[in-house]
Amino acid sequence: SQTIHQWPATLVQPVGSPLSLECTVEGTSNPNLYWYRQAAGRGLQLLFYSVGIGQISSEVPQNLSASRPQDRQFILSSKKLLLSDSGFYLCAWVASRETQYFGPGTRLLVL
Amino acid sequence: AQKITQTQPGMFVQEKEAVTLDCTYDTSDPSYGLFWYKQPSSGEMIFLIYQGSYDQQNATEGRYSLNFQKARKSANLVISASQLGDSAMYFCAMRDTGRRALTFGSGTRLQVQP
Numbered sequence: 469s470q471t472i473h474q475w476p477a478t479l480v481q482p483v484g485s486p487l488s489l490e491c492t493v494e495g496t497s498n499p500n501l502y503w504y505r506q507a508a509g510r511g512l513q514l515l516f517y518s519v520g521i522g523q524i525s526s527e528v529p530q531n532l533s534a535s536r537p538q539d540r541q542f543i544l545s546s547k548k549l550l551l552s553d554s555g556f557y558l559c560a561w562v563a564s565r566e567t568q569y570f571g572p573g574t575r576l577l578v579l
Numbered sequence: 580a581q582k583i584t585q586t587q588p589g590m591f592v593q594e595k596e597a598v599t600l601d602c603t604y605d606t607s608d609p610s611y612g613l614f615w616y617k618q619p620s621s622g623e624m625i626f627l628i629y630q631g632s633y634d635q636q637n638a639t640e641g642r643y644s645l646n647f648q649k650a651r652k653s654a655n656l657v658i659s660a661s662q663l664g665d666s667a668m669y670f671c672a673m674r675d676t677g678r679r680a681l682t683f684g685s686g687t688r689l690q691v692q693p
Binding site for chain 2: 502511556560562566573
């Protein structure tokens with residue numbers, strides 16, 4: 469069966485520090501992968517999606533970037549975090565019937 | 580552009596009763612998919628139910644059913660026989676054809692009371 473992992477689960481970072489969040493998927497090959505962000509009490513906002521290795525599409529202008537170095541690995545990064553980067557970051561992949569399944573998420577607090 | 584609207588920020592329901600969570604959508608795509616997700620306090624997004632725009636029948640998954648009214652562009656979630664564990668945020672979402680990504684509504688917080 470397919471499983472999606474995210475780490476770390478929780479992160480507290482100072483403003484201006486770098487960021488690296490990792491997402492990996494098991495049990496499938498060449499999945500479409502997505503990064504979403506959820507601000508407190510809000511819905512999810514699509515940040516990036518990838519249809520294959522090295523193929524990244526950005527949805528929202530920001531100081532975040534994404535990379536897909538391997539087929540089942542999706543990384544979200546920043547060189548310098550802003551206070552507004554705080555939120556809940558969720559990685560997802562597309563399964564049958566176009567259904568997206570989500571990882572457990574990373575809670576990021578920028579102070 | 581696609582848009583999902585959930586007009587109920589919060590809902591209360593008594594245990595064992597049924598509840599309907601509203602969702603309306605807007606899209607110019609002739610083919611689309613509608614989803615409902617549950618998000619408990621732990622934060623995980625749990626897939627509940629899917630409805631394709633060309634599906635003839637309303638989707639059902641156990642105690643969840645989707646009341647799909649295409650002409651009205653609505654896709655309401657019906658939860659039958661509510662349980663205390665149903666207390667959570669519920670999000671309606673639409674998949675766009677091009678990116679295969681989801682556009683989410685703002686969510687409805689459901690509280691089931693004993």
